[in-house]
Amino acid sequence: MALKNVKSGLLEMTDAEIFDLLVLYADHCRKLNDPSGFKFFIDGFKAEEEDVLQVLPEKEDQSLLGYHARMKALFPDYCLVCDELLQVNHKKQHLLTEFTDELYRHVGFPNRFSEMGLYLGNYRKTPFGVHVDSCGVFSFPVAGVKRFRLWKPEYVKKNPSLDRAFKYEKHKKASELLEARPGDMTYWPSSAWHIAESDGSFSATWSLGVWVDQPHKNMVAGSLKGLLDGKLGTTGAKVATAFKSLHSETGEVRELPDSYVQAIELLKNLTAEELQETFLKSWMQHISSQGFKIVPGAGVKISAKSRIRLRSKKSLILWQHGLTGKGVVYFSFGGATVVSKNSGGLLKLVQALNAGDECLVGTALKGAGLKEDLRSLQVLSDAGAFA
Numbered sequence: 607m608a609l610k611n612v613k614s615g616l617l618e619m620t621d622a623e624i625f626d627l628l629v630l631y632a633d634h635c636r637k638l639n640d641p642s643g644f645k646f647f648i649d650g651f652k653a654e655e656e657d658v659l660q661v662l663p664e665k666e667d668q669s670l671l672g673y674h675a676r677m678k679a680l681f682p683d684y685c686l687v688c689d690e691l692l693q694v695n696h697k698k699q700h701l702l703t704e705f706t707d708e709l710y711r712h713v714g715f716p717n718r719f720s721e722m723g724l725y726l727g728n729y730r731k732t733p734f735g736v737h738v739d740s741c742g743v744f745s746f747p748v749a750g751v752k753r754f755r756l757w758k759p760e761y762v763k764k765n766p767s768l769d770r771a772f773k774y775e776k777h778k779k780a781s782e783l784l785e786a787r788p789g790d791m792t793y794w795p796s797s798a799w800h801i802a803e804s805d806g807s808f809s810a811t812w813s814l815g816v817w818v819d820q821p822h823k824n825m826v827a828g829s830l831k832g833l834l835d836g837k838l839g840t841t842g843a844k845v846a847t848a849f850k851s852l853h854s855e856t857g858e859v860r861e862l863p864d865s866y867v868q869a870i871e872l873l874k875n876l877t878a879e880e881l882q883e884t885f886l887k888s889w890m891q892h893i894s895s896q897g898f899k900i901v902p903g904a905g906v907k908i909s910a911k912s913r914i915r916l917r918s919k920k921s922l923i924l925w926q927h928g929l930t931g932k933g934v935v936y937f938s939f940g941g942a943t944v945v946s947k948n949s950g951g952l953l954k955l956v957q958a959l960n961a962g963d964e965c966l967v968g969t970a971l972k973g974a975g976l977k978e979d980l981r982s983l984q985v986l987s988d989a990g991a992f993a
């Protein structure tokens with residue numbers, strides 16, 4: 607699908623905005639001396655990590671085009687990929703959530719997540735050739751003209767040589783070419799094989815990839831694993847199983863080792879409440895990332911003297927009462943969960959923050975549980991809850 611001149615808040619993610627994000631993330635990488643999250647390709651070949659740090663965007667480039675001018679002088683064919691811009695998208699994250707919230711209302715909340723990617727350069731072909739990802743992709747060009755060539759999965763199944771191909775002259779007839787400029791949006795589903803093409807002129811495109819590779823059964827299994835880990839205790843960690851006999855003389859296997867018999871008892875004794883609490887806790891933790899791979903986080907240091915408010919009024923701290931322990935409350939933000947026992951103060955504080963208030967931590971939290979509550983708040987803060 608290629609839509610011209612779409613009306614979306616996402617168009618506020620302009621070339622200037624994307625350049626700022628790139629420099630922010632590049633600065634972060636330079637500080638850590640670690641370019642993870644960036645990939646750089648020269649003539650289709652992936653550059654070594656230590657070299658990537660040398661070619662990242664800098665503030666002095668002033669714009670995407672400024673960066674391109676610097677790169678073009680060095681490389682006739684280069685491609686910069688960044689898939690961690692979400693980490694630094696503090697100012698405009700609400701635009702992404704507005705888009706994905708509406709999307710999720712229609713297609714469901716992703717069991718994996720959405721992520722933000724950026725492709726920039728004058729490369730003639732996607733450096734890894736024709737390929738398919740496990741995600742549906744919305745693309746938003748911010749500079750130049752972007753062309754994507756797509757094939758249906760049925761066609762590639764019959765023509766497997768297309769996989770990772772760079773030369774596909776004879777398959778062009780079976781493909782579809784999408785063309786987009788700044789202001790436009792393209793979309794292809796997770797099943798579409800694709801490659802980006804260019805005549806060697808510069809383009810920059812950011813995209814939102816919605817991953818669809820996590821089936822519900824994995825979510826259920828993941829939640830239960832947490833529950834069972836707790837229930838099985840030290841037995842669960844054993845790496846060998848004691849047994850009386852493996853099988854009868856005829857080869858029949860009919861006897862379970864004791865550890866399994868105990869596991870059956872344990873499963874039979876699980877209550878509906880325990881299951882409800884387990885799944886609700888996992889679900890809350892999952893949705894607390896708002897369907898993104900990462901929530902932009904800047905940990906505010908928390909003390910009793912801190913004055914805090916939510917980073918965004920739309921990104922609430924989620925909470926729920928524990929069902930199996932009295933006075934237990936779980937809180938989640940940005941994929942992190944903390945458990946609080948018998949602290950009405952923390953719940954009141956979170957409710958005030960969620961209502962939009964600015965709060966002085968020391969006024970809300972007092973008494974014996976203060977230290978633990980501050981620790982809990984710090985975890986939520988590190989996950990990006992506060993400003």
Ligand SMILES: [Fe+2]
Nearest residue numbers: 737738739800
């Ligand atoms: Fe792709």
